[in-house]
Amino acid sequence: EAGVAQSPRYKIIEKRQSVAFWCNPISGHATLYWYQQILGQGPKLLIQFQNNGVVDDSQLPKDRFSAERLKGVDSTLKIQPAKLEDSAVYLCASSLISENTEAFFGQGTRLTVV
Amino acid sequence: SQQGEEDPQALSIQEGENATMNCSYKTSINNLQWYRQNSGRGLVHLILIRSNEREKHSGRLRVTLDTSKKSSSLLITASRAADTASYFCATASYTGRRALTFGSGTRLQVQP
Numbered sequence: 001e002a003g004v005a006q007s008p009r010y011k012i013i014e015k016r017q018s019v020a021f022w023c024n025p026i027s028g029h030a031t032l033y034w035y036q037q038i039l040g041q042g043p044k045l046l047i048q049f050q051n052n053g054v055v056d057d058s059q060l061p062k063d064r065f066s067a068e069r070l071k072g073v074d075s076t077l078k079i080q081p082a083k084l085e086d087s088a089v090y091l092c093a094s095s096l097i098s099e100n101t102e103a104f105f106g107q108g109t110r111l112t113v114v
Numbered sequence: 115s116q117q118g119e120e121d122p123q124a125l126s127i128q129e130g131e132n133a134t135m136n137c138s139y140k141t142s143i144n145n146l147q148w149y150r151q152n153s154g155r156g157l158v159h160l161i162l163i164r165s166n167e168r169e170k171h172s173g174r175l176r177v178t179l180d181t182s183k184k185s186s187s188l189l190i191t192a193s194r195a196a197d198t199a200s201y202f203c204a205t206a207s208y209t210g211r212r213a214l215t216f217g218s219g220t221r222l223q224v225q226p
Contacts, residue, residue: 033214042202042216056213091156099206099214100144105156
């Protein structure tokens with residue numbers, strides 16, 4: 001089966017610019033996650049979707065970050081405007097049923113804000 | 115905030131030795147999962163242990179869970195150089211936040 005697809009793999013932008021990341025989860029997976037991973041740290045959850053509803057977005061900086069899951073399948077994560085501290089790897093993951101089943105991760109998008 | 119905290123933060127061993135990593139968490143959980151991350155790559159699921167289980171095996175991996183102490187351990191037996199990676203525990207809670215929440219990780223270096 002195909003894995004979780006993310007694009008782009010790398011992105012370099014200037015601060016105050018906007019950027020968008022795309023994720024295509026494994027077909028049939030109900031749960032989709034976006035994580036931010038800063039170098040040397042563990043993944044930090046930004047948002048969790050169950051189908052096209054939001055389960056948890058308590059750590060999403062809503063003044064600059066937004067995310068949507070189209071028709072309960074693909075998802076986009078947007079940052080506008082970007083700050084230097086947003087430099088990180090953005091990981092998308094999906095699981096078949098919920099957080100109680102294993103999550104499959106994409107390769108991530110490495111964002112550098114200069 | 116991080117739910118799980120791994121210990122040690124870094125571990126260096128020789129090939130063939132066993133590696134033990136520990137994870138402590140704060141709230142009641144439905145399950146605890148262990149993941150591996152090779153440098154610059156995504157995370158790979160290793161094993162899931164449910165709150166009513168005490169021990170689970172998968173190949174060279176052994177995971178234990180002590181819900182009374184809110185802790186788990188991951189044992190890798192007969193380690194190989196290819197086991198060099200960061201290892202993370204992740205918990206799913208049934209109280210408060212449902213989300214799958216990761217710890218800060220243990221960086222394992224296996225010397226050939």
